[in-house]
Amino acid sequence: MPTILGQNQYGKAENRVVRVTRDGDTHHIKDLNVSVALSGEMEDVHYSGSNAHVLPTDTTKNTVFAFAKEHGIESAEQFGIHLARHFVTSQEPIKQARIRIEEYAWDRIATSDANSRFIGSDEVNHSFVRRNQEIRTAQITFDGEKWQVISGLKDLTVLNSTNSEFWGYVKDKYTTLKEAYDRILATDVSARWRYNWTSDEQRMPNWEKSYEQARKHMLHAFAETYSLSLQQTLYQMGSRIINSRSEIDEIRFSLPNNHHFLVDLEPFGLKNDNEVYFAADRPYGLIEGTVLRDGVEPQIPVDMTNL
């Protein structure tokens, strides 16, 4: 046979599981989108169609929902660890499991202000509004021995209305751009960071706290960097996280440069003193890069931040 099978995986993608936990009248919700990808001894199903090694994708879906009950959802990462361990340890032909999760955050609807004359605030602790500011991501991979956890976020849109310049660049025959000494810098942050937790022997990070802190450091670095290039801002965002969070060894970003072009108002006899901008869609600059703790091997794939 002149062709052979290479890397392959299968599973049920985008299982939308919502878990409600009741603490008396106070409800908590976790809202996840869970995708399962299994791989192992799967030659036969590709070559002949024999499903003897195939746990159905429908079963992987059922497992997601059953585990939401059996283990609860403490965090996306912890939930993914339960699932990955289960598939690899319970099915002989399955040698590796990769769980990808998106998490949607919800805030409580506050009704306790003075204008709310209808009911007491304690009665609405079951009401939520989706936050939508970013989508949190987690990817958990297990091969029976080692763990890899890569968390992150996407669609977090940020903007500095000043403290950004761009000049001193290479000019060739196709260069027409004018240098800028005060521009808007805006991007939709997509970031993935890898934890150095790889074994059940190690103490597990506090996934929830680590996420909040990584997100905070990223935002602060974006806000506080006087930027001469988006690459410089990227590196500051990454190194701030590596330096502040010992549990994180590597982080990768995709940062589209959401161009805000100063509108030429001179034809109308108006001066545009960095006040009126056109927010462009396409094309956009795209700045991508990895920041690493010195001495560690990079593992986050180049395109992971584009998923």
Add this chain to the structure above:
Amino acid sequence: MPTILGQNQYGKAENRVVRVTRDGDTHHIKDLNVSVALSGEMEDVHYSGSNAHVLPTDTTKNTVFAFAKEHGIESAEQFGIHLARHFVTSQEPIKQARIRIEEYAWDRIATSDANSRFIGSDEVNHSFVRRNQEIRTAQITFDGEKWQVISGLKDLTVLNSTNSEFWGYVKDKYTTLKEAYDRILATDVSARWRYNWTSDEQRMPNWEKSYEQARKHMLHAFAETYSLSLQQTLYQMGSRIINSRSEIDEIRFSLPNNHHFLVDLEPFGLKNDNEVYFAADRPYGLIEGTVLRDGVEPQIPVDMTNL
């Protein structure tokens, strides 16, 4: 000629204007997506292609950006009023202008907490993160005499994890649904409300405050209504606004019923005590309706909340 021209309009859609205002070191931003639609004496351009009455859509785009400088953007509504008045009063053939605006809210990036040892908080008042919780909308129509302002929001996702029932409904030969006495009620609110301000003689509402209050009343009514049907919740949301805000006479909602189905875990020997749900995409129930101040004529079109 056996065919004639009916209603028609034209203009530049989706002008993405961002306006930065500097209050010393503190910057403010307004981020709008503005669509212009003009109508009037436009038979010739349709019948013969004569553009003698046509102000180019490119010019309407330029006007949006120029007005962001000339008038600033106090609110989406006020900005739309400036634009609509200009087109109708400055071009003889244009008899009506309709300005549609989407507004994207931004929050400041807070860096003043104790962990931010890098810079003082006053230095980052030019840094923003997009809120994304909902999209604010405004539609301003002017015919040279009367104003119509319809504001609203869309994509505001809310969820009650209890206090919702559904039973006592009609059963026919195609009915299989089981009655529910404790279900999740979730929806993506799309709402449009009409102001009773119609003339320059009247005192203009405070558009920003009115929006914040309408949004708040909607959320409170959603949270505080013990719901026997999504229609009941819709009516409560609408009447709360009409009763609380004298400047608003009419409101229309499109409320998809974002079904959260309780997963049957019995095959796995597990009890699902309203804990684990499957969040479905399609199909979804769609509940739409208008709530009016008694005695007023409805004006909001049936499909406006689906735009």
Add this chain to the structure above:
Amino acid sequence: MPTILGQNQYGKAENRVVRVTRDGDTHHIKDLNVSVALSGEMEDVHYSGSNAHVLPTDTTKNTVFAFAKEHGIESAEQFGIHLARHFVTSQEPIKQARIRIEEYAWDRIATSDANSRFIGSDEVNHSFVRRNQEIRTAQITFDGEKWQVISGLKDLTVLNSTNSEFWGYVKDKYTTLKEAYDRILATDVSARWRYNWTSDEQRMPNWEKSYEQARKHMLHAFAETYSLSLQQTLYQMGSRIINSRSEIDEIRFSLPNNHHFLVDLEPFGLKNDNEVYFAADRPYGLIEGTVLRDGVEPQIPVDMTNL
């Protein structure tokens, strides 16, 4: 009670039904997305939450799937007529039904060419590839007496690489656009046309043939019109259909002007002789209009082509 209920409707939206019909080994498929909206005596469910008049949206979903079996799907329009008639005539409180349908076309995968040495062509008459060129739409409304059928299409993208000009327009102080004597004209056609079939007494149009013919006339008129404005092209497209199809009385279009800007290559010492264009996303001109058979009353709502 100072507030009252206005127009309201409810039902199950986006029921994705696929119907396979077997004609021996030759299979046929119809692929629809069906949305049901019912209205009638629905005050109670809004005011008090009583569902005594409410046929559940779940039941309307079941009915869609059951009718695909009971009646088959001859055409989107005919299928909608079956559904609308059923809801209005079988439930006393339901006074009007509106069925909206999107249809996705599929082509057969041709395998009969000489390179297909594997099997005979007759064996693959169950294999399809989705066409995707446009989405076909239909809306059927019934109030127990009169029918209204509005069919159409959307997302049909067309382009003329010449035979389009734009000049002779109004110039005001915000006008900077240069006149164009040879430009690209491109748009995504969204059209809705209304049939004059309104009663069971009348002979029903051949919905499938009428769609194909309306689509063809639209494309031909777009291709064959030497355009001085997109409005002129719109009118030609509409009047061609009205003049050619006696069963259609009214048609409305939304035609975004998909701008293709000639790129200025002079800075690079190159001449751009209408060869290289930048295809822009936003903003875009938006030209909307209705063409009517002389003497008929317009019924298609202004925003229907934006749904």
Add this chain to the structure above:
Amino acid sequence: MPTILGQNQYGKAENRVVRVTRDGDTHHIKDLNVSVALSGEMEDVHYSGSNAHVLPTDTTKNTVFAFAKEHGIESAEQFGIHLARHFVTSQEPIKQARIRIEEYAWDRIATSDANSRFIGSDEVNHSFVRRNQEIRTAQITFDGEKWQVISGLKDLTVLNSTNSEFWGYVKDKYTTLKEAYDRILATDVSARWRYNWTSDEQRMPNWEKSYEQARKHMLHAFAETYSLSLQQTLYQMGSRIINSRSEIDEIRFSLPNNHHFLVDLEPFGLKNDNEVYFAADRPYGLIEGTVLRDGVEPQIPVDMTNL
């Protein structure tokens, strides 16, 4: 410094270039979306913000449009080769260029049928309708010595209404799926194939013909495979291409299993003899895999088919 820079790249993404070529009255169009990613000696711009090695993303955009004039667009692949070679050979610090291209196909609008009484068919050879059936993709990478060309397509939706089974799979405690002996098999094909052309010394493939043939073989294999699993179909599609096209050494697929669930019509007293299906959105099975010519090293990244 405890952190270091890892893999990084930058450039202008999503340049929408449309190229019109005139062959007398007959026009031809190429419609591309081109993304440039450059990498090389870029430490300084990340560490200090110095742009001394940075060719602006704006310049890479200009180059795309200028090259559309200078070189024309023979094929997406050939165009990408021109661009990649230019960036790597003209700028010392740039060591690698990766060009990603999406191509949108257009068909001519045929107006030559008997119903077209308006003009002769030769006058409309400048009129096009976008095909939309799939998006063609190409990725060209050059490091100054070796070329890598990975072409492909996405969003090609196909369906077999029979000749698909699924049974004989593993059953664990979470398995509830019933075996299927006649089911719909449907998927949105995303495929990427790698050419063994890697050097200017080799004869270059005919990119246009190779694409058409690869696409054809894929469709035929999908249609002609009696499928016991989607994995089997995937392997047949891949090996058919490798066996038929000597210029292609490797192909990777992502094939979502677009579930079509047979609707249970028994509650309504109806028998569903594989006639009426519910087309589900999420979750979906996701089958991914690489097929290789025996003896070659795989190079296509795992997630490339998910971009």
